[in-house]
Amino acid sequence: MSTDTRVAVNKTYKLFIGGKFPRSESGRSYEVYAAPRGAKTSRTFTDPAFLANVAKGSRKDARNAVQAARKAQSGWAGATAYNRGQVLYRVAEVMEGRRSQFAAEVAQAEGLSSARADAVVTAAIDRWVWYAGWSDKFAQVLGGLNPVAGPFFNISAPEPTGVVAVLAPQSSSLLGLVSVVAPVIVSGNTAVVLTSQDRPIPAITLSEALATSDVPGGVVNLITADTAEVAPWLASHRDVNGLDLTGAAGVSGLDWGDLEAGAADNLKRVLRPGGSGVTAVEPDFTATPALSRMTTFLETKTVWHPKGT
Amino acid sequence: MPTFDYAPAPESRAILDIKPSYGLFINGEFVDGHGASFKTVSPSTEEVLAEVSEADEQDVDAAVAAARTAYGRVWSRMSGADRGKYLFRIARILQERSREFAVLESLDNGKPIKESRDIDVPLAAAHFFYHAGWADKLDHASLGDDPRPYGVVGQVIPWNFPLLMMAWKIAPALATGNTVVLKPAETTPLTALLFAEVCQQAELPPGVVNIITGAGSTGQTLVEHEGVDKVAFTGSTGVGKAIARAIAGTRKKATLELGGKAANIVFDDAPIDQAVEGIVNGIFFNQGHVCCAGSRLLVQESVADEVEEKLKRRLGHLRVGDPLDKNTDIGAINSAEQLARITEMTEIGEAEGAQRWSPACELPSTGYWFAPTVFTGVSQTHRIAQEEIFGPVLSVLTFRTPGEAVAKANNTPYGLSAGIWTEKGSRILWMADQLKAGVVWANTFNKLDPTSPFGGFKESGYGREGGRHGLEAYVKTGAN
Structure with missing residues (x-):
């Protein structure tokens, strides 16, 4: 090794709570490795490289994140739809400027070629743009006037459910993550997200993009953690209003039915994982999303007023 | 000042033909239940009105099986237009027999006749009329790609608006192509059983609507039944949470209309x-x-x-x-x-x-x-x-x-x-x-309409009933 090779400055990977980057209150971290490339028997096989010690979020970190999300929720929901749309679009802009970093991290995390990783980053950026456009349209598509049989003005419109706990997909570390977070926040919900457990680094970089994209602190909170350890606390948390179980697929020792049962304590709105029966399967995130990712975390409010002179 | 009192103005019961006992309505006919029978009383006099069968597990099995068969062989294959025509027929028969339903509802429930006559019964008929028109227009309802029914729906309703809650449950389920097993409340089964006659008069195919009577355990057996694809419940928040827990980890869907403190x-x-x-x-x-x-x-x-x-x-x-x-x-x-x-x-x-x-x-x-x-x-x-x-x-x-x-x-x-x-x-x-x-x-209160979605935030439950939104609860879309 030549003497002029620079020693790189490695980053400490931390949580993202309330717009800040704290370490886990537990003081714990866990080792994250790159996905192996090639087949184990082939000559091109490489042992997974050590990437970083990542903060290992705890129950207390999750509760702090719920507090931050609650604090941010009314302000975010109260922003105009136009404003929320611009903020989501801004996330896409900031990601575009950091494409190469995202692509390199996705390639390492998911074991993809650089061309395929690049395509994933493109799709993730475009997904923000797609949802940015929904911010001032979903209410028109989903709401409207009801022609009641009487002299009344009657209108229904969707509103955000509140604070949503999201289990981000385990495999699709960036596109999957964006595909579950954007539909939750576009309507004015705030999110507490457990990132992919073994592939958390693209999520941590996304938190840096969010922090510099006019997304108010607390709207998205990202926790790197042992999913099976922390998810039950979020599922049963009484100040959480919704639960997205997409990322329950592929987590050993985690029964999504138990999480859903915990969510029943305060009747959280639950988005079940893909698959059939008890089997949870991670969906294909390249397809155009279904509206159910948004509508599961929307409440219809109907207002009546008499007409008269 | 002189006081003007109201003279009694009772509505006649002569229009009613209450039978001494009722069975369960399964596959288009009344059959005896296997559980112990129970009495339904008029709460205003404590007079026993009729004996009603209690459905046990075997009866719930039979009702769900009838609904499954009707779904597979008839209802899921029928055009939306034809499903709608059955619902229009039901709406019309409810209007034709409205006085009978109003008197029976007030007798079994205890509510004033002016409310059952002017609100419960006309709104129930209006719900069927409204949803009848949706049956062949679901592709236009912004429900998502390829809206299709779940299959068999298990429905449990409360005693406060027996006929109206039944209409809220059955009309959207049928319009979207599902078949139904419905359990009315233990204390108010009679208008649901009279509705079974309406289904017969409308020549609704057997098994599309099944009415089983009983108490909480019958309802629990129904919502937890493996052959039920979707649950719709109106009642207390406590029971609603128990249902949410019971179906956790399954692929069974639920809508819950629960308590309030407005x-x-x-x-x-x-x-x-x-x-x-x-x-x-x-x-x-x-x-x-x-x-x-x-x-x-x-x-x-x-x-x-x-x-x-x-x-x-x-x-x-x-x-x-x-x-x-x-x-x-x-x-x-x-x-x-x-x-x-x-x-x-x-x-x-x-x-x-x-x-x-x-x-x-x-x-x-x-x-x-x-x-x-x-x-x-x-x-x-x-x-x-x-x-x-x-x-x-x-x-x-x-x-x-x-x-x-x-x-x-x-x-x-x-x-x-x-x-x-x-x-x-x-x-x-x-x-x-x-x-x-x-x-x-x-500047108004307690107004209800079939076109207007009804349902709660937070622990008042989830899902909506009525309006375009109410249809969402009864269809799956896309690849799901």
């Missing part, structure tokens, strides 16, 4: 006389057996005395008594059990220090009765301000600013409905934005 908020610029009518309608409609009842009155401090005085004067003129009398405003409490619950909650209200008031009114000596009751001096932490009483009991609280009204209104685990009384338009819209409630009535 705030009816009166500002100082409100039209006070109209507001008083709205307050009375809000909590004393249907004896307060209404999940969206305005059971908390939040009145702005500056007009609290005036509103209280006018409210008490108005309550002095309410007529409590025979549900079949056309002049009756308040009928009987539905059951001895519910009467005990209301009595207990009002005793707790007194013990916690709120002031109790009722107008002078004579209650009948037999049956289950409770005088309209108002509590003043109620604070946020009192149980009568937090828990659903489900009876003719109003808790009065005061506020000073709109912000305080919102904070107090939202300070319950429920979020079903709310009322706003003010002449200021911008305040109505601001308040409507702030209130965490699925239905907000401004």
